[in-house]
Amino acid sequence: MSQWPTGRLLGIASRLVEHAWFDALAELDLTHAGMIVLHLLAEAPDSQASLASRARVEAQTISRTIDRLEREGYVVRHEDPADRRRRLVERTPRGAEVFERTRHIEADLFPEVADLPALRAALLDIIGSSSGDRWTTED
Amino acid sequence: MSQWPTGRLLGIASRLVEHAWFDALAELDLTHAGMIVLHLLAEAPDSQASLASRARVEAQTISRTIDRLEREGYVVRHEDPADRRRRLVERTPRGAEVFERTRHIEADLFPEVADLPALRAALLDIIGSSSGDRWTTED
DNA sequence: GCCAAATGATCAGCCGGCTTACTAAATCGG
DNA sequence: CCGATTTAGTAAGCCGGCTGATCATTTGGC
Numbered sequence: 377m378s379q380w381p382t383g384r385l386l387g388i389a390s391r392l393v394e395h396a397w398f399d400a401l402a403e404l405d406l407t408h409a410g411m412i413v414l415h416l417l418a419e420a421p422d423s424q425a426s427l428a429s430r431a432r433v434e435a436q437t438i439s440r441t442i443d444r445l446e447r448e449g450y451v452v453r454h455e456d457p458a459d460r461r462r463r464l465v466e467r468t469p470r471g472a473e474v475f476e477r478t479r480h481i482e483a484d485l486f487p488e489v490a491d492l493p494a495l496r497a498a499l500l501d502i503i504g505s506s507s508g509d510r511w512t513t514e515d
Numbered sequence: 516m517s518q519w520p521t522g523r524l525l526g527i528a529s530r531l532v533e534h535a536w537f538d539a540l541a542e543l544d545l546t547h548a549g550m551i552v553l554h555l556l557a558e559a560p561d562s563q564a565s566l567a568s569r570a571r572v573e574a575q576t577i578s579r580t581i582d583r584l585e586r587e588g589y590v591v592r593h594e595d596p597a598d599r600r601r602r603l604v605e606r607t608p609r610g611a612e613v614f615e616r617t618r619h620i621e622a623d624l625f626p627e628v629a630d631l632p633a634l635r636a637a638l639l640d641i642i643g644s645s646s647g648d649r650w651t652t653e654d
Numbered sequence: 655g656c657c658a659a660a661t662g663a664t665c666a667g668c669c670g671g672c673t674t675a676c677t678a679a680a681t682c683g684g
Numbered sequence: 685c686c687g688a689t690t691t692a693g694t695a696a697g698c699c700g701g702c703t704g705a706t707c708a709t710t711t712g713g714c
Contacts, residue, residue, distance in 0.1 A: 378639060381621045382631070383532045384551060385638040388571050390529035391701070392645035393522045398669095398702085409670060412523060425692055432527050437671060439694060444669085461679045461692045482520045487644040492521070495637035498628040499524040500517060505626040506531035530671070537672085537699095548700060564662055576701060578664060583699085600662045600709045660711070668702080674695105681690070 393486065400481050404474050405448050409441045414450060414467060414475040421466035423456070432503070450474060525641075532625065539620050543613050544587050548580045553589060553606060553614040560605035562595070571642070589613060 377385075397408045406414075416422065416430050428438040442465055445451040450471030456462040467475070489495055516524075536547045545553075555561065555569050567577040581604055584590040589610030595601040606614070628634055 377642075378635075382625055382635055382638070383536060383621065385635060385642065386525070386529045386532055387547075389638045389641040389645070390525045392571070392642060393525055395702085396645065397522060407669070408526075423692075432531070433670090434672065435693065436673085436695085440670075459680070459692085463693070482522065486521055487641050489637040489640040491633050491637060494630050494633035496517075496521055496524060498630060498634035498637075499521070499528045501628040502528040502626050503516075503524065503531060506528070506535065534672085546699070562662075572700090573702065574663065575665085575703085579700075598662085598710070602663070656714090658711100658713085661709080663707090663709105665706075666704090670699105670701085672698080672700105674697090676695075677693085679690100679692080682688085684686095684688105 396485050397481070400485060401478065404477060406450070406474060406478070407441075407444070409437075410445050410448075410450065411475065411478055413438070413441055413445060413465075414471055414478075417451065417465060417467045417471075418475070421464045423462045423464055425462075427465065445471065535624050536620070539624060540617065543616060545589070545613060545617070546580075546583070548576075549584050549587075549589065550614065550617055552577070552580055552584060552604075553610055553617075556590065556604060556606045556610075557614070560603045562601045562603055564601075566604065584610065 394408055397411075401407060401411060412431050413427060416427055422430075424438050424442065425435055427442075428435045431438065442451060442453065446453060449468060451465050451467055453463045453465055456464050533547055536550075540546060540550060551570050552566060555566055561569075563577050563581065564574055566581075567574045570577065581590060581592065585592060588607060590604050590606055592602045592604055595603050
């Protein structure tokens with residue numbers, strides 16, 4: 377396996393970590409995708425298109441994720457009076473509360489690696505150079 | 516984004532790289548999942564359960580991936596006379612040929628990172644410590 | 655030898671990526 | 685001012701993860 381392409385190692389590592397998250401979040405009626413949205417809404421409500429761009433995901437994907445968050449009562453959608461095409465998404469108190477309860481998880485969960493800063497730097501390199509024309513990088 | 520949890524960076528980087536693979540493989544009527552299976556079959560035919568374990572994936576996932584490879588004519592399934600529960604999967608000549616044409620892709624496609632060996636080492640760390648009871652690690 | 659347990663494969667159904675195609679609303683050009 | 689273009693959101697449908705359930709076969713204990 378140590379000879380496998382880096383892209384494949386990346387995919388496998390990602391799925392394994394996400395699976396651990398899934399187990400930890402199940403008791404909160406939350407998924408990994410939902411948690412990302414709750415995180416992005418911490419500061420202020422936002423439109424779905426903006427959320428999609430910030431999460432590096434297509435609009436359709438965000439739409440369904442928000443459907444599920446809404447079903448659980450963690451966010452609400454309401455019309456933007458200034459632009460009736462847009463639907464602003466906002467965390468409910470329950471959504472804010474459940475997100476707070478996820479804060480400790482990463483530390484417990486993420487496995488030990490020899491050089492964590494190097495890993496994070498490499499991942500940011502990849503994201504920076506690959507998300508070129510797909511999402512306007514503003515972060 | 517540089518403050519985001521490492522698990523999330525891993526997921527985004529993985530999707531971006533996989534998307535680039537997807538584009539490169541589309542003209543070969545092949546997907547990333549299919550390519551992995553063709554790789555695993557390079558040496559010898561194998562059973563589906565073994566392929567699933569080697570790819571760090573559940574049996575059901577492999578089953579559908581092989582369905583599609585079979586539909587494209589890249590592999591064939593045949594019964595194992597020694598154990599009639601098993602179905603041995605084998606690459607066809609077309610499958611071997613199309614896999615050869617993917618060999619050059621990784622080099623063209625994978626983005627530049629500052630410290631590639633550190634990235635690979637970290638990913639192998641994660642895979643090693645996370646795939647504990649999920650797959651018997653033999654590789 | 656026979657019945658229980660383990661194993662290999664599949665079906666059904668969920669989630670979360672994606673594309674293509676559509677509607678409604680806002681914006682822009684002439 | 686009005687038609688064309690752009691933008692926000694959604695529906696439909698595919699792929700690839702996953703779980704839980706089912707069926708056939710093999711293995712193992714008694």
